[in-house]
Amino acid sequence: MKFVHETSPQRIRFATGAAAAGVVAEIGLIGAKRVMVIAGVPEAGIAKSVTAGLPVVLHHDEVVMHVPVEVAERARAAASAAGADAIVCVGGGSTTGLAKGVALTTGLPIVAVPTTYAGSEATHVWGLTQGARKTTGTDPRVLPVSIVYDAGLMVTLPVDLSVASGLNALAHCVDSLWAPRADPINAAFATEGVRVLAAGLPKIVQDPYSIEGREQALYGAYLAAVSFASAGSGLHHKICHVLGGKYDLPHAQTHATVLPYVLAFNAPNAPAAEERLRTAFGASTAGAGLQALRQALDAPRALRDFGFKESDIPAAVEDILPVVPVTNPTLATADNLADLLRSACEGNDPE
Incomplete structure (x- = not known):
């Protein structure tokens, strides 16, 4: 048997009904004071509930499947204008993907709160689409520093x-x-x-x-x-x-x-x-x-x-x-x- 295995550094909180408390704890651990929340319109209600205890400076809801480059660029500009020092993303793979698109160039830490089973939150893989071609890559900057898993957030997923x-x-x-x-x-x-x-x-x-x-x-x-x-x-x-x-x-x-x-x-x-x-x-x-x-x-x-x-x-x-x-x-x-x-x-x- 011969192999090389690399394990990514990441904190996991898994507790049904405890998403809001978990997010507050994780943001406190990284010392963030100006949080950008990324969540699509369908997840807006969940996001506001989950992030109610945070120092939020921006709610960003332009989430598009496959993360078009121009969408990522607008999110990066919004993060910069708001002076964000951390991202909390609440949603599925497209939402996490957009947060990664921002972190790829800004280095902002991500706390991910998944509402689907996409799994993007646990990888250092990013993907951006330009024209009709999707480009993917890996970068440690896009790996969320922590994940807050709450199965209670999944019950509204059809x-x-x-x-x-x-x-x-x-x-x-x-x-x-x-x-x-x-x-x-x-x-x-x-x-x-x-x-x-x-x-x-x-x-x-x-x-x-x-x-x-x-x-x-x-x-x-x-x-x-x-x-x-x-x-x-x-x-x-x-x-x-x-x-x-x-x-x-x-x-x-x-x-x-x-x-x-x-x-x-x-x-x-x-x-x-x-x-x-x-x-x-x-x-x-x-x-x-x-x-x-x-x-x-x-x-x-x-x-x-x-x-x-x-x-x-x-x-x-x-x-x-x-x-x-x-x-x-x-x-x-x-x-x-x-x-x-x-x-x-x-x-x-x-x-």
């Missing part, structure tokens, strides 16, 4: 979005098993992440107000993000970043739809990952376990439902092929990537 967001988290786990920096520690986090997500998400579908289900999914999403942050982007994320940036497809739904096709593509040449996933799902195969979960969740099935067309496939393949990691267990070609996208577009049986 079931369909909870499913898509939870499967997005599960995709982090799966991709971590064959990403460029995959190692046994990442695999341990990823496997446990799959197990608790597979247990928690059906409980949310059965009862959206189930705190047990929300806590399991939130815990799983954190494990997924930590494993992904260390392992790096595998084939699944490379595909979804191209599709999201180039065709403006919804982030979580795209990940939820593409995942079973990438698993079917790679699993035959990744026996160790297949065995870990099979065990975590408690199924005969990894693919069968994922499909059974997706059926129980009534998960998104076809990219065409979100605006992706078969005529888009050649251009998408052209952008995906150069960024496929050399560590990917199955050799990617223009033909088999086109087949993968065609199946995902139509919602065919992944197997």
Whole structure:
């Protein structure tokens, strides 16, 4: 056994019903006096409640999916004009992504309060979109200094979005098993992440107000993000970043739809990952376990439902092929990537 593993420095507060107190404590620890709050319009009420005890100098609500460069630049200018010395972001992946876009150039510390299972809060990965191309990178400045997890904030997240967001988290786990920096520690986090997500998400579908289900999914999403942050982007994320940036497809739904096709593509040449996933799902195969979960969740099935067309496939393949990691267990070609996208577009049986 030989590997190098890096663990990111970050504080985690996990307590249902304690978000406001947790945020006050974290801002106090970093000594911030002029806080910028980033939250989209739908999360405005939650954000005001969570940040009521803070010295807030700015509420910024221009949150856009995939973080266009011009949106990030306006947020940076607003932070500078307000003299902000810290950011509290309350929301999902797009909100956290915007906070990262500000921190990337300003160095402002971030305290993240997630309201979805996106996991961006636990990574040092940033993403910005310009034109039709999404660029991603890593930088320690964008890693939130702390995360305040409160499952009580999740109960208003609609079931369909909870499913898509939870499967997005599960995709982090799966991709971590064959990403460029995959190692046994990442695999341990990823496997446990799959197990608790597979247990928690059906409980949310059965009862959206189930705190047990929300806590399991939130815990799983954190494990997924930590494993992904260390392992790096595998084939699944490379595909979804191209599709999201180039065709403006919804982030979580795209990940939820593409995942079973990438698993079917790679699993035959990744026996160790297949065995870990099979065990975590408690199924005969990894693919069968994922499909059974997706059926129980009534998960998104076809990219065409979100605006992706078969005529888009050649251009998408052209952008995906150069960024496929050399560590990917199955050799990617223009033909088999086109087949993968065609199946995902139509919602065919992944197997």
